[in-house]
Amino acid sequence: MKGVSSWLQFRLGDQTHALDATAVRQILRAPRLMPLPLTSARAQIPGLMAWQGRPLPVIDLGACLLRRSSLAGADARFLVWTQAQQAGVLVVDGVGALLRLSATTLTRHWAPTQPGLPPPWNAIRGVLHAGETADIAPTGFNCSLSTPIAVFDVAALWMACWDRLHPADGEGVR
């Protein structure tokens, strides 16, 4: 389906953001985690999760962006993402609708960000907004772009969070 973009909405606190749906491979609820011996970053990295025979590190996105854990929430979801050779798991407060926008529609509702934002907000690629016409609608979900949605690049977000947690030895983990 060329010319159509999909974004998966997720919730952090009272804000709704979105990720490129092509990078998200699975959504899980409360999988079994293996804690890592990283006592200083235990809140941000709860542990490792086994996914299709691979150990994937788990990053609490709420702890990374909002300084409070998303694992404590009842509706916490684990987003498994893969992109190229990278893979990981992001924990968010909740998962919303799946947005599908054509290229022509996207040009009216897409606002790219300017470079220079501090990490991890530099992982935002653009903002989806309602624009002048309300002809955008998510597929199947009762939500609309009443408020702007920040679209993150999942790999950049992962790296920003990781570098923020371990700026010295981040390269080795990657």
Added chain:
Amino acid sequence: MKRTPQRSLLLFWLIALAWGGGMAAIAWVSPAQPALLLTAWSAGAALLLLLALYLGLSFRLDLLQVQQALREASADPQAGEAGKSALAPLWWPLIEAAAAQQPAGKIQPAPGADCINTQSKAQIDLLQTALAAERAQISVWQQKTAQAQAELGLLRRQVQDAAQALLPVESVLATVTLLPHPAPAAVEPQQDQSEALGALAVTLAGLTAEFATQVHAANQQEAAAAAQAQARGAQHAQAVATLCHRAGQLRQAVDDLQLFGLNLRLQLSHFADTPGVDVAVFRQAEADLDALLGGLQSLSADDLSSHPATDTAEPPVPEPFPQVGARLLAHLQLASAQINAAGQDLAQRSARLAQARAQWHAAAEQQIQQLASLPELLQRLRSALQQAAQKNS
């Protein structure tokens, strides 16, 4: 040797000493003769008595001689010298002093004697005037005394009249006190009223008891209805709990299904990008899946919006006897309360009436006692009046 008082006393002392020594000697020589001792004592005592009389008489004679000598010495010093020789030397200085104080010539009246006589006459006149005033005052007092006696006689007559007037009263009181204690005429109507009120109170008490029984039965019915309603409420609460549990399970299933649909939707989107795939089929599957996810999300949203209200709301308690039973019970309770209040009011009135009756009886008894004691008081008053009349007479 001339007789002097000192010598007389010395003689008397010597004789008494001799008498005492003789008595001691007799008692020592013959102690077993009390008659002799008594005789000696009696004789001695008689002799001492005679001696004392003699000495007293002689002392009086000496005093008379001294007085005579003083008079003679004051009249004529030579005659005083002659009389002095008959006396003891003890009295001589006294006689010589009287002779020395004798004036040389005959006593002449003083120069101011006329003045003294004039003053004496004036004093006598004043005394006579005071005596006349005193006599006038005495006559006035005599007149007042006569007037007081006249008033006292009048008062005495009045007292006697009052005593005579009290005689019939005493007789009447004696008759009254001798009578038995009859119930006053005013008591009987009140007793009738109290009996009627008592009967009415008994009737009302029975009526109150009957209503209380009915109220008790109504309360029992109410308690039974409440128990039944409570049982139904418990059943309803249990049913609600079961429904909540099932709703929770359904919510969990919806959530699972939603998550599954979202994952499936993601997989379909991944597969749709695969080259050589029939895009139309995937688009149709994605559309169906989006519709399903939309329905699930709306269902989940409705459940979330309605769940808190149903979870916290109390189950409605069914009313066993709606409206009619409640009104009847309220009427019964109101009537029973009014009857109880009326009964209490009547009881209070009866109590007050009985108390007033007791107070009236007590007052009547006290008055009868006072009437009984009144003749005695009148008798005392009469005796006091008689005594006063006797004193005045």
